[in-house]
């Protein structure tokens with residue numbers, strides 16, 4: 402499977418099945434990690450000011466920021482807003498008026514995703530975004546960049562700040578040589594042979610190292626990168642019966658469809674998800690080994706599966722209803738994985754699959770209190 406040409410979050414045209422309508426989990430993650438983003442941005446500003454005696458106190462005439470894996474929902478512009486507000490408060494408001502008249506800094510924003518992404522839906526929101534920004538002094542220019550972040554996307558040494566949230570768990574491909582070994586599973590499971598975990602771990606190491614090397618080429622010296630990775634709590638698959646309950650239960654649901662004669666077992670045996678949820682120490686090791694960046698901060702952030710934090714972040718339409726949590730999670734996984742599942746299994750099974758899946762999730766939630774684990778990282782280009 403060529404992930405870059407198949408993977409696509411469900412577009413806004415899919416209505417209640419769209420990523421835009423099923424990305425509250427990612428929005429909660431972004432909202433809860435706001436202090437991390439603000440602190441990282443302020444530290445970057447401080448270090449830029451320290452390292453230069455030029456006009457604008459080391460601040461470039463045009464500050465360039467990229468959000469990689471922006472998708473087709475509202476979250477990306479929320480992140481960009483936070484970055485601009487922080488810069489605006491810190492730089493522009495503290496600047497002498499004379500300075501400002503001569504060197505009004507500007508900001509260029511690049512929103513990146515795979516070419517399959519529905520960029521139009523994000524770009525339609527840009528005029529409203531500009532209007533809201535009128536209160537800021539910083540002029541902002543938004544554009545879209547289609548391509549894989551596992552290839553070069555920007556000219557050399559052109560970016561000041563790179564951001565990416567909940568995107569880097571998508572691998573460039575399914576690791577080689579695991580299909581035959583991982584029968585009845587679609588990801589690393591407690592009962593998968595050890596080679597499966599090893600193959601996934603190595604593929605992530607290859608992809609993430611490549612990502613770091615490419616961004617290092619594209620970023621200016623001293624540039625800053627903030628990543629939010631979907632991670633895991635346990636270091637090794639043997640440590641828990643459920644290594645990744647999302648995918649374990651989706652595999653169980655597919656097997657249910659085999660029993661009903663709707664899916665061939667061989668089709669499950671030849672399918673594995675092209676994603677990996679690293680343990681925080683794995684990420685640290687890769688960054689240190691690859692060597693292009695100094696890791697400034699690494700934290701983890703947990704969000705409940707039932708998304709009860711939505712209330713804390715002021716999502717007015719969210720009503721916590723334990724009986725609906727299974728359905729919400731099932732819709733969320735459908736919005737991100739439907740393109741890949743349709744590519745392999747065909748469209749006809751999708752409704753039945755996610756009906757069964759939501760029942761399995763509901764049952765799982767009766768006995769467990771699972772949390773999504775996110776790894777927050779900030780680093781500086783050496």
Ligand code: SAH
Pocket residue numbers: 405408409410424427428431469470471472473474476477513514515518548549550551565566567568569571572573
């Ligand atoms: N950052 C957004 C979207 C997260 S969903 C948010 O927080 O809501 C993950 C996104 O990563 C998807 O839109 C997917 O298409 C994108 N993605 C996955 N692999 C990618 C790659 N190799 N290059 C660019 N984008 C990728």
